[in-house]
Amino acid sequence: DAGVTQSPTHLIKTRGQQVTLRCSPKSGHDTVSWYQQALGQGPQFIFQYYEEEERQRGNFPDRFSGHQFPNYSSELNVNALLLGDSALYLCASSLRTKKVEQFFGPGTRLTVL
Amino acid sequence: RKEVEQDPGPFNVPEGATVAFNCTYSNSASQSFFWYRQDCRKEPKLLMSVYSSGNEDGRFTAQLNRASQYISLLIRDSKLSDSATYLCVVNPPRGAGSYQLTFGKGTKLSVIP
Numbered sequence: 001d002a003g004v005t006q007s008p009t010h011l012i013k014t015r016g017q018q019v020t021l022r023c024s025p026k027s028g029h030d031t032v033s034w035y036q037q038a039l040g041q042g043p044q045f046i047f048q049y050y051e052e053e054e055r056q057r058g059n060f061p062d063r064f065s066g067h068q069f070p071n072y073s074s075e076l077n078v079n080a081l082l083l084g085d086s087a088l089y090l091c092a093s094s095l096r097t098k099k100v101e102q103f104f105g106p107g108t109r110l111t112v113l
Numbered sequence: 114r115k116e117v118e119q120d121p122g123p124f125n126v127p128e129g130a131t132v133a134f135n136c137t138y139s140n141s142a143s144q145s146f147f148w149y150r151q152d153c154r155k156e157p158k159l160l161m162s163v164y165s166s167g168n169e170d171g172r173f174t175a176q177l178n179r180a181s182q183y184i185s186l187l188i189r190d191s192k193l194s195d196s197a198t199y200l201c202v203v204n205p206p207r208g209a210g211s212y213q214l215t216f217g218k219g220t221k222l223s224v225i226p
Contacts, residue, residue: 033213042117042200042216043157056213090156092214099212100145100204104156 002027004093004105012111013081021076021108025093032074033102034066035090043090049074050096078110086112114139119201119217127225130191134220136184136201145204146177148186150197151219157200160186191224198222 005024013019025032031050035043045058049068068074072093078085088109092102119136126132138146146163161168163175163184174187184201201217 031212035214035216040218042218043214045213045215048212058213094212100214101159102214104158106156 004029004091004103006089006091006105006108008108009106010109010111012113014113015081015083017081017112018077018079019081019110021078021089021091021110022073023076023091023093023105024073025091026103029093029095029103030072031094031096031099032068032072033092033094034074034076035092035104036060037088037090037107039087046076048099050099081112083112086110115217116140116205116215117201117203117217119199120220121218122220123223124220125223125225126191128191128193130224131187131189132191132222133188134186134199134201134222136186136217138182138184138201138203138215140203140205141179141182142206143182143203144206146184147202147204147214148173148175148184149200149202149216151200152197157216160199188222191222193224193226196222196224 033048034046037043048056052068063079088107090107091105094102148160149157150160151157163177167176172189176185198219200219
């Protein structure tokens, strides 16, 4: 049973660039949530997707956008990168009927120079 | 006041000790409560859900006090493998944002031989 997978594992970008992170949910799950975890902090909710639409959004600027594909996989896009965007980006998947029971992927560690 | 606040830690305890973590949350209408465990540079993993009646899973006991908006986690007979950061997690009330998880900053536990 494949768990949540994310790619890439690590990424280094410079200020002003754009980045796309990818997530494949756990087998059987149809809902994907994205979180940002800065060093020494707990994860912060960015947004949640199901049925290919953004359903919930946390307190993040429009530079953060996403997409969900028909196979339930998802992308997180961040434009105009800032130094403060350096963090571990976590994807979590769940069943639409049990959205709070979320399983996390290993994350993508983004460094912005 | 932060939505979810935890003991700052770190907690350094000898093997075999009992250790307790506390957490308070600000939204009295919050619906679901969890403890997650996060190993260094890894993703958070669900340790246990927390119910008003209290629940136990082996050496771990979780308690919820809705009146005081307080959650606790007790670990008995600590093992070296319990060394990790423990994250208190709350699900806000129904309505907008009802499926996002709100995390505390986490409490780091080091179990010493």
